[in-house]
Amino acid sequence: MNLLAPWMLLAGALAAAAFTVLHLRGRRRVRTVPFAAVRFLPPPSEPKTRRRRVEDRWLLAARVALALALAFAAARPHVEADTHLAVYGTPHDAIVVLDGSASTAAVLGPGTVRDAIALRARELVDALPAGSRVGLAFTDPERPGLEPTEDFATVRERIDAWRDAPPRPVARALGEAVAEAAALVPAGSSRPLVLYPIGDHTAGGVPSVPRAAGTTAVLPDAVPDAPPDVRQAWFASVRWTPDPAVEPGAVRIEAELRRMGSWPGDRLPVAFEVEGREIARTEAAFADDRSTVVFTHVLDDPTTPVAATLRIVADDALPADDTHTLWLQADERVDVLVVDGAPSELRPHDEVFYLVTALGVAKREPALEVTVQTPNAFAQRLRDDDGALGRTDVLVLANVPAPDPAVASAVAQAVDRGMGLWITAGDHVLPADYNRTFGPLLPLALRDAKVTGTLPGRAEAKAEHLAPPNLDDPLLSGAADLDLSTTTTHRLLLLEPTPDAEVDTALTFQSGAPALLSAQRGRGRVALLTTTLDRDWTDLPLQPGFVALCEAVVRNLARGRGGGHAGRRIRPGAPRPLSGTAPWTVELPDGSRRTVTAGDEDGAAVFDETWQLGAYEVRDAEQRVVDRFSVVFDPAESDLRPQPAPARDPGLEAGVTEIPRSAPLAGRVLELAAWLLLFEAALRVLPGIGAPWRRRR
Template sequence: MGFLTPWFLGGLALLAVPLLIHLTRRDRATPVPFPSLMFVRRVPQPSTARHRLRDLPLLLLRALALALLAFAFARPLLDRARAAVAAPVGGRELVLLLDRSASMASPDRWSRAQAAARRALDAIGPRDRVTVVYFDGAPTVAAPAGNMVAARTAVDTARAGAGSTRYAPALALASRLLANSALPRREAQVISDFQRAGWRDAPEARLPAGASLTWVDVGGDAAPDVGVVGVDLRREEGANGATVLHVAARLVTNGGAARTVPVSLAIGGRATRSVRANVTPGQPAIVTFDSIPLPAGWSTAAVSVPSDAHPANDRHHFVAAREQALRVLLVDGPSRREDAGLYLRRALGVGASSPFRVDVVNRDALRAGDLAGHGLVVLHDAPLRGAVGRALAEHVRNGAGLLVALGETSAPEAWEPALGALLPGAPGPVVDRTEAGGARLASTERGHPVFAPFADTHSGDLTAPRVLRRRGLRLASDAQVLARFDDGAPALAERAEGQGRVVVWTSTLDDWWTDVALQPVFVPFVHQLAAHTARYAPSPASYVVGQSVDPARLPGLTGSEWVAQAPSGRRVRLGGAGAASVLALDEAGVHQLRATSAAPGSGIPLAANADAAESDVARIEPAAMAAAVVDSARTGAQAAIAPPIETRAEREARQGFWWWFLAGALLLLAGETLLSNRRAPIAR
């Protein structure tokens, strides 16, 4: 027998009340008037009645009624689960999986999860072992087996974060821990809200033979919630060369009635725009703000809604910069055709917010100083010699990209040796395929970044362009061929040199030797070529918590060693000996990343938010997850799905003993009333 609210048992002290009443009660003599008392002797009246109990049945009825009332308010229950666990049937290996994802950040939900974890630890017997594991996107062993002090500390200090829910990796870790245990009973217990978005059936998540899965579902009915799940940004050139930013935010709500909520936009921590949005359950809402002028450099911003039961999606952080474009230097060769680089220049400039800024120069007018600030140099049938060729070779080694299109003037002897040594192969003689109807691409590296966008059906036919003339390419030993023609000759090859990259296309990128510039695939193909060659990956407006970022691939960030500061103020060193090479974004908010040699406050900001899937309230039944994890057919019929772990409150609500205690107290009070009325002295 246990009690849900044992402090009400303090009401048993009220049993002293009827006892005091009975002990202090005294009988009073009824005065009888006489004409004269002069001949009557005064006789003292004994007062011993206050020192002994009278009407013992009435006292017992009153005391028992008060005791039953105290027991009713203490909410008694039969704690069979704890008694069963404590039974000496052999040791138990328990892996306690505590969900700390963003969907668990509701204070009520998290407090229930911690209370359930503490109950699980209270039930650990002297022969048992427990391992506490936190999980969100990835699991972490917070307390190893055999250390109860560490286990209780891990539960007490745990906090819900902003990570995504992923059950399979956590169950896979539990499976490995249980498989290594020699104890006769093995159990994994999941404490979670059981979001459907986080469940993926995976073979590695199966528990070993003989192991069981229990669970504590702390989800319950989802409270109405409005969340910001994303923003769309569009830059636009304003007057006098200024850049303005247009922001559109996406809102979702999971329940309740349709309503209007305020939505605010803050730039640099200061609210600048505010609108009201109509949100309807099950229908995403789009909120647009007035355009905002962007200052130079990076700007941090956030779209927020009023705080509610699910705080993880009440604020969406993002960053924006006025200039993130890749500067491209397009070098035209001495062609007889006017504006030979027209197609390339137009292709790189397509789009209202093209990521490329193209400067065009003729080969004969190119100077070494023109290379500065350009992350990509395109030599369109423009071989270089002399000092400018050597300067370009050094520019590539320092991290720039070089894209070369071979053409009529790109003979082997036309190249500066220092620059020609960087190419993935030595240019050969011209090959004319006109009489055969032209060559076509026959094989490409579909998984390569240049060709990945064309892997899906209807994404563009790279075999459509015809190449009437091309140059041969004698490949270097460390060159990688990305595409070949139908005769097996290299069409596209690349080679890394220092911190830069060189890519060679063995024909022209116009309508002179090929019709590739006239095909629909030309623009996306050129964009992929330019971005890959320059290693260009512009920082997105925001990341998802749990993603990793390689500082070496971020534009505008220099150096080889960096310092990252999380929103909480925690600092991490990256690069160098003994340090991580990538930054794990494990907190929601704005992270600051800079080179160790740079001054504090410089560098670039990186915004991270909880996964939009954490706002999805759809749930998976824990029993369905258990049925997938505990596969009796695979494990030899030894495994079993254990019943869910009830909380003591759930167990007490199901048993309902307090009704019987209250009913008994009411009956006794009714009986006490009848008995006291019968025994009351009758006034004469």
């Protein structure tokens, strides 16, 4: 046991001695009563004296013990724990990064994980070697950091203020904050810099921390794990689909639940609410801490989305994740806009005939709503309505000449906000015009279209065949029956090789040339097919897997917008791009409203006040609903079971000092002092308690 302020014991001893002296001097004195007849009595042979005894000894003992207990608590006793605190042994600049992810709001024992992180941060600040400077960084991007300073008192105040502030379930993990923390150190500092991320062992905490941030050393520290018996339940996933087989307007909601800890039974009640009113309730039966519940609800208006909430009706360590809100719509669809660059009165000769036919027979939900326009009609639509693409999930430019810069800019903005874009080759796609118009929006720059197999000086050509598809590619996620093995292609669009480009390739030709590739651009994804969608350059539309290919590409491109207008769900704190005409009005889950104006010269805007869990609705300047989305708890943050943590940077082992961590006992001693004070008060207020001992004397 260690005492951080041992001199306080001397003060306690002096207080105990003072209590004893005052108690003895304050005993009852014998009062002399004059009596006239006493002079006629003979004097006694020897004086009689009574032996002195300490009166109210229990009261004295309580007061002395109370004084000693208070002094012992003031001495700040600590007992050594089993773990150690790792700090860099020489003076340095330290940045303490505090984990404010959603899981830190979990209540474990007398406090939350956030309280434990704050206590660990104060211990770390106290353990730094003399001459060091310390700063603070936070996972909450709205909370400003603190540059390294020698004023440790200010650092402790900021730590306490962070601990006492209402927690916000930020979407940023501790590892992301660590990567940005080094920027707090002023340029030109000659001291070594060490980052000290402190968090829990969940996915967004210490396990997300890299071993090093560039050339900066990282020493992660994790607070104790959640006890094995802590009760915690959450929604692992929630899916919904229209269910017209039940009746028109019906939707089917399926929720997968997880739980951990010691529960009294194997069932938990789950409620289903629509617009704040409970509609149904069922019990989730758990097997191996997993369960699935299903609700079916019939919407009054199948075309109007409504906000629905699933709620776990139970007390657990993290109440914030007991609800999951989503928008429901019975006829939910993915809006696909196809621009036909080579229309024809003979449908089989039309550029998009095979694509539209393939999407028309798609059976998966939600349904695909396909609209076909000519390039001129498409350009006129954008001129008439700046927010036209805000209601489009996927745009297909099929053998379309490069549009004018205004149209290309509108397309690029829509992609950045989450729209998917699919560009397919053809005779009207001129590489120089596309490279100039779309530029960095393309996955790779375009070169000339070549007949396959032609070599300089030779006129004969051979067909190009496709290699097996890459089913792990984002464009082909969920695809099945992709039989494209017999595809023959006679002409394809060549691309400029760019080694540093972050491009995903779904299909390649056997020669190695890419056939279908994509790249992430903002919140959206851009796909490029280097041959045609009709039979001009290839027989791809005649292959058995063409329908599955088109459906997979369109659905996966629509993921940037959530696959439809209802059911778009994001994590807390994630920005939401806005489309339509400024200004926008956003209605929050608590009923309050926020007004957002244009963020830049192009009219782009982002709503980033997405801290509340629940349903949001966005209206443009004409009060049209242009977006609905919900903010839901990240299930990775709900799982309080410890995840593997990264090891320390081996290059720092020689400079790291292991300081034994101690646990304070002052709180328990103060509890004992409170009981002693109560006992002392009882002895004074109820004097009869001490009477039996006085009578025996």
